[in-house]
Amino acid sequence: MTSHPLLAKLNTAQREAVSLPIGPAQIMAGPGSGKTRVLTHRIAWLVQEMDVARNRILAVTFTNKAAGEMRQRALELLESQDQDGPGFEWRRPMAIGTFHSICARILRVEYEQTPYERNWVIVDADDQKSVIKEILASRAASNDNEFAVLADISRAKDRGLTASEFAAQASSVLDVRLAPIYADYEKVLRANNALDFDDLLMHALRLFRGNQDVLDRYRARWPHILVDEFQDTNGTQYELVKLLAAYPDSLQSLFVVGDEDQSIYAFRGANRRNLARLRRDFPSLRTVVLEENYRSTQQILDVANSLIQHNRGRTHKELFTGNPDGQQVVLVDAAGGDSEADWIARSTASLLNDGAFGHEDIAVMYRTHALSRALEEAFLNHRIAYRLIGAVRFYDRAEIKDALAFLRFLVNPLDALSLARIINKPARGIGAKTLARLIECRDQWGLSISDALTVACRGPEAVAHMAPDAWERHPSPFTGRALRSLQVFESLTAEWRERLYTEDLTIDAGLFLADVLESSGYRARLVASGEQDEHRLENLDELVGLASEFEPESDAEELALNPVELFLEHVSLISAADERDDDEPKITLMTLHNAKGLEYPVVYIPGVDEDLLPHFRARDTGDREDIEEERRLLYVGITRAERLLFLTRADQRFVSGRTMRYRESRFLNEIDPGLLIRETWPQWRAVGQGSSLGGRQADAYRVRPSRHDWSSIEANPGPTAAAPARSQFKAGMNVRHRIFGSGKVIGSKLLADGDEEVTVAFRQHGLKTVLNSIAGLEPA
DNA sequence: CAGGCGACTGTTTTT
DNA sequence: CAGTCGCCTG
Ligand SMILES: Nc1ncnc2c1ncn2[C@@H]1O[C@H](COP(=O)(O)OP(=O)(O)OP(=O)(O)O)[C@@H](O)[C@H]1O
Numbered sequence: 001m002t003s004h005p006l007l008a009k010l011n012t013a014q015r016e017a018v019s020l021p022i023g024p025a026q027i028m029a030g031p032g033s034g035k036t037r038v039l040t041h042r043i044a045w046l047v048q049e050m051d052v053a054r055n056r057i058l059a060v061t062f063t064n065k066a067a068g069e070m071r072q073r074a075l076e077l078l079e080s081q082d083q084d085g086p087g088f089e090w091r092r093p094m095a096i097g098t099f100h101s102i103c104a105r106i107l108r109v110e111y112e113q114t115p116y117e118r119n120w121v122i123v124d125a126d127d128q129k130s131v132i133k134e135i136l137a138s139r140a141a142s143n144d145n146e147f148a149v150l151a152d153i154s155r156a157k158d159r160g161l162t163a164s165e166f167a168a169q170a171s172s173v174l175d176v177r178l179a180p181i182y183a184d185y186e187k188v189l190r191a192n193n194a195l196d197f198d199d200l201l202m203h204a205l206r207l208f209r210g211n212q213d214v215l216d217r218y219r220a221r222w223p224h225i226l227v228d229e230f231q232d233t234n235g236t237q238y239e240l241v242k243l244l245a246a247y248p249d250s251l252q253s254l255f256v257v258g259d260e261d262q263s264i265y266a267f268r269g270a271n272r273r274n275l276a277r278l279r280r281d282f283p284s285l286r287t288v289v290l291e292e293n294y295r296s297t298q299q300i301l302d303v304a305n306s307l308i309q310h311n312r313g314r315t316h317k318e319l320f321t322g323n324p325d326g327q328q329v330v331l332v333d334a335a336g337g338d339s340e341a342d343w344i345a346r347s348t349a350s351l352l353n354d355g356a357f358g359h360e361d362i363a364v365m366y367r368t369h370a371l372s373r374a375l376e377e378a379f380l381n382h383r384i385a386y387r388l389i390g391a392v393r394f395y396d397r398a399e400i401k402d403a404l405a406f407l408r409f410l411v412n413p414l415d416a417l418s419l420a421r422i423i424n425k426p427a428r429g430i431g432a433k434t435l436a437r438l439i440e441c442r443d444q445w446g447l448s449i450s451d452a453l454t455v456a457c458r459g460p461e462a463v464a465h466m467a468p469d470a471w472e473r474h475p476s477p478f479t480g481r482a483l484r485s486l487q488v489f490e491s492l493t494a495e496w497r498e499r500l501y502t503e504d505l506t507i508d509a510g511l512f513l514a515d516v517l518e519s520s521g522y523r524a525r526l527v528a529s530g531e532q533d534e535h536r537l538e539n540l541d542e543l544v545g546l547a548s549e550f551e552p553e554s555d556a557e558e559l560a561l562n563p564v565e566l567f568l569e570h571v572s573l574i575s576a577a578d579e580r581d582d583d584e585p586k587i588t589l590m591t592l593h594n595a596k597g598l599e600y601p602v603v604y605i606p607g608v609d610e611d612l613l614p615h616f617r618a619r620d621t622g623d624r625e626d627i628e629e630e631r632r633l634l635y636v637g638i639t640r641a642e643r644l645l646f647l648t649r650a651d652q653r654f655v656s657g658r659t660m661r662y663r664e665s666r667f668l669n670e671i672d673p674g675l676l677i678r679e680t681w682p683q684w685r686a687v688g689q690g691s692s693l694g695g696r697q698a699d700a701y702r703v704r705p706s707r708h709d710w711s712s713i714e715a716n717p718g719p720t721a722a723a724p725a726r727s728q729f730k731a732g733m734n735v736r737h738r739i740f741g742s743g744k745v746i747g748s749k750l751l752a753d754g755d756e757e758v759t760v761a762f763r764q765h766g767l768k769t770v771l772n773s774i775a776g777l778e779p780a
Numbered sequence: 781c782a783g784g785c786g787a788c789t790g791t792t793t794t795t
Numbered sequence: 796c797a798g799t800c801g802c803c804t805g
Contacts, residue, residue: 063795100795125794147791197795267793368792373796390794424781431781481781575795593793615792633793656790657796 006044006077010034017288018042020255022050024245024282026230026275027257030319031304031639032295035257036597039228040070042255043094044077046224057094058222058244060102062229063577066597067096070228093553095222099237100197101573103204106218107195108559108569113211114203116193119412119565122572123194126401127417135184144181151267153182157198158235158269160205162186193414201236208243219244223251229597230258230278234269242281252282260315261308264593264633266625293319295599297326299675300645304638306672311628319639329638329645331608331668331676337371337653341378343681344604344648348587349382351602351644359385359585361601365592365637367613370655371606372589379587387582389590394579395571399526399536400543404571406516407509410496411565413450416442426525429485437477438486444474450493457483457490492520500564509563510548517544592637603641606648608634609662634667647676728756735777 007015014034017027018041029035043059046052059074061067074094095102104122111118123131132146156166156178163186167179189196195203208215225245227233233241245254256278263272279285293301301319309316334340344364351357364375372388379386394400402425405418412418416439424430442452451463456478460471478486496516500507517523517540526533526540552566561569577594588600607613614630638645647668652661668676 098795145791200795265794268795370792427782429781433781573795577794591793612792617792629793654796 004049006041006048010038010041011290011292013288013290013292014038014041017290018045019049020286020288022046022224022251022253024252024254024278024285025256026278026285026287027255027290028259028275028287028315029257029290030259030293030317031262031636032293032319032321032599033290034294035259035290036066036070036228038290039226039255039257040073041077042226043070043074046253047078047094052224054094056222057224057226058102059094059096059226060099060228060241061096062098062232062597063575064098064101064573065575065578066228067098067101071096098573099233099240100200103200103240104569104573105559106204107200107207108561110207110211110214113207113214115190116195116203117412117414120193120195121408121412121415121418121568122200123189123192123196123417124396124401124572126396127194128196131185131188131417132181135181135188139181139184149178149181152178153185154198155269156182157202160202160236160239162202191414192417193412194417198236201234201240205236205240205243208240215243219247219250224253225255227254227256228258229262230256231260231263231272231275232258232265232270232596233274234265234271236269238271238274238277246281252284254282261311261317261632262596262636262639264596264629264636266629291317291320293321294323295642296321296639297323297643299326299328300638300641300643303329303645303671303675304635306675307631307638307667307670308635310670311631312624326643328677329647329675330679332646332648332679332681333664334648334650334681335652337374337650338378339681340606340648340650341374342381344375344606344646345378345382345384347604347646348379348384348602352384357602359587362587362604363595363598363600363602363640364587364589364604364606365595365640366589366605366607367592367615367633368607369591371612374653375589375606385584385586387586387588389577389579389588389594394539394542395574397536397539399539402522403513403517403540403543404568406496406520406522407513407564407568409450410493410500410516411568413448416449419449419453422520422522423489426521428489428521429481430489434478434482434486441474441476445470453486453490453493457487495519500562504562507563508548509550509567510544510546512564513547514544592633595640596636599640599642601642602644602646603637604646604648605634605637606650608647608649608665608668610665611662613665613667631667631670634665 004019007018010018011034014037017025017038027035027038039059043057046057047054059067059070061070071094074096097105107114107116107120111120128150129146132149136144136146136149152174161169163179163183166175166182170176170179189199208218222244225241227241241254241256245252256275258272258275260272260275263270266272279287296304296319298321301321305319308314332340332343334343348362351362352359366372366375369390376386376388395404402422405421408418409415409422420435423435438452438456439449441447441456442449445452445455446467447455447463447465451466454462455466455471456476459476460466476483496519499515500512503512523537523540526537547564547567550563550567550570552563552570559566592605611619613634614627618626618630638647649664649668650662652659654660
């Protein structure tokens with residue numbers, strides 16, 4: 001093959017994939033084999049070698065962050081190659097995003113062909129949950145689990161069924177039971193002009209199916225489609241791809257990459273068999289297999305191979321690499337969750353002190369967020385900076401959601417869910433009763449919630465489209481205090497909307513938000529409540545800053561949305577994995593799900609215990625598929641590691657208020673024992689000491705984590721012998737912690753070894769219990 | 781209607 | 796443990 005510069009840094013199979021002729025293609029390959037890299041190069045190849053205009057390309061990634069990175073790399077590839085492109089049209093951006101963000105964009109533009117009004121909003125999981133809860137309560141079905149109901153509705157939507165279509169085909173007892181609940185749910189969301197995540201996909205698909213001209217336009221717009229992580233597409237996503245790529249006379253320029261062994265989102269409808277389905281739907285599909293792994297050492301790959309071969313019904317693959325040999329994979333058997341975390345922190349500290357690895361090289365990946373707690377404490381004790389992905393997201397915080405709810409309601413006058421959230425913040429005497437009456441008015445008067453509010457406050461002439469007899473049938477129920485409270489709020493919203501649509505396209509979303517927070521009294525309430533809410537104010541300030549700085553994608557003009565509307569859309573679609581990296585060096589803590597597609601030189605996977613991984617919920621169903629998905633999850637985690645991999649487990653952990661005992665995961669038994677080095681921690685545990693001693697006591701033992709050379713530097717001097725024998729801290733004292741900053745002592749306990757356990761309410765970090773010897777608290 | 785307190789319960793993973 | 800619910804009081 002004559003070598004094109006774009007192909008220079010690819011192996012033979014990768015080159016073949018990148019330079020395939022236009023037509024349906026599927027790249028099937030194991031982890032670390034360069035799938036994402038191939039996809040990115042393919043984009044550049046299409047533009048450069050196939051003369052495809054950039055804006056004729058649609059590329060789908062799994063997260064927004066991955067989309068950003070892919071765009072960046074593709075542009076770099078193109079820039080380094082062609083200096084002077086053929087002109088403006090060629091330079092228009094390619095569409096790269098997640099299925100959800102692409103569908104949102106389409107529905108935003110084409111809203112007239114959908115059941116929604118302009119300025120529809122996306123509801124988050126909390127809103128979904130509260131809607132379902134209310135519905136279940138109203139149907140005396142409160143003991144139904146709202147998560148299960150939502151999952152069932154989600155499944156219905158993945159089949160493309162609206163509530164009435166679902167009801168029409170329901171035959172099983174469960175479906176018949178679900179149908180009216182789904183109907184109510186759909187009704188509430190529509191009444192609020194709101195879509196959930198599944199609606200974004202389903203309504204995009206329905207839009208295409210129901211409007212040939214719209215479909216034709218998008219087919220013409222994106223003749224070239226590329227999809228990353230295809231093994232985790234769901235039914236609707238598959239149909240969307242098929243609809244856009246396969247039609248008479250289409251180029252069928254579809255390029256997907258995936259790995260059935262890395263499918264880990266079945267719980268939300270993903271179907272790894274979509275890879276095989278493609279072969280049936282596109283008979284001329286070319287398949288390229290990439291075999292060589294560029295990420296990991298053979299030691300790590302051997303462990304991965306050894307594990308995944310226990311899954312049935314998969315195409316056998318044997319991962320191999322030409323990378324240099326590395327360390328054996330280590331399995332640590334810890335006494336408890338605390339000592340497990342402590343081991344990880346010590347090991348991390350050693351690696352960092354050695355200088356062989358930096359913070360950004362190291363990640364910890366666990367099955368559930370609950371495991372992060374013990375780890376956080378251990379890292380704090382060892383003064384190792386960490387970044388937590390996805391646990392309490394910035395955009396999930398109460399004050400952030402409140403602030404956004406103000407904006408949402410102003411943008412979407414039908415949004416009663418957001419109104420309910422903020423109408424009484426700060427407290428202005430509008431309680432549940434008043435709100436319920438207002439919603440009743442909305443329904444009786446046939447108005448938006450916003451207009452209903454206006455009519456209630458200023459009478460029926462205040463809005464344009466009120467049915468003539470509606471007021472007589474249902475006069476306003478508000479009088480006295482409730483009415484005055486509503487009027488105050490109504491005039492505020494009127495002023496805000498006035499400003500919003502006067503400045504409109506020129507508005508600064510951040511300044512506007514700041515104004516709303518100020519004039520609503522929301523900010524003042526937080527200021528008044530003092531220290532404990534200081535961090536909330538900081539968060540709000542940050543949000544204001546983010547809103548001001550936010551720059552929509554360059555093709556946003558076609559939407560004709562103002563900056564507030566664009567910002568709302570952006571934050572609704574942002575995900576855990578997208579959170580901004582700050583520049584400080586920190587190690588990363590995240591779930592195995594969030595680790596998909598990433599790679600780190602050093603990976604720790606704690607909690608490799610039966611009932612955690614595989615999780616007991618997966619075991620409970622007794623479904624082999626569920627266990628296999630758990631196995632894939634561990635497989636994904638293992639294959640993130642480039643050079644060092646540590647699996648750890650613990651005999652017992654403190655979970656939801658009590659100590660639970662654990663056995664090691666069945667997955668550990670499946671891995672060839674010759675591939676793992678086993679260690680015990682604390683080491684003395686093996687010689688007869690009870691394992692009931694927690695990690696805190698273990699701190700006293702200055703045992704090194706292992707015999708490997710990279711652990712030779714002691715990171716933590718451990719508790720000092722000079723700890724005072726008398727309590728130094730009393731409740732009410734102000735103290736200062738090197739990491740947590742200032743706080744107030746809540747309580748303190750003197751320990752047998754003379755050390756002191758102090759509970760402090762930190763201003764920034766909340767309540768923590770620290771050991772004086774380690775924390776080095778100073779009176780402040 | 782606001783806010784506090786005690787009882788109770790229990791997401792595994794997320795766009 | 797920690798978030799949520801409902802009851803109680805002011
Ligand atoms: N031909 C190559 N030469 C050198 N490095 C390569 C080559 N191909 C891929 N790599 C590197 O291997 C690593 C894995 O690549 P990439 O992330 O594209 O793999 P992947 O198959 O998408 O992985 P996964 O499925 O695990 O997410 C990256 O660091 C990439 O730069």
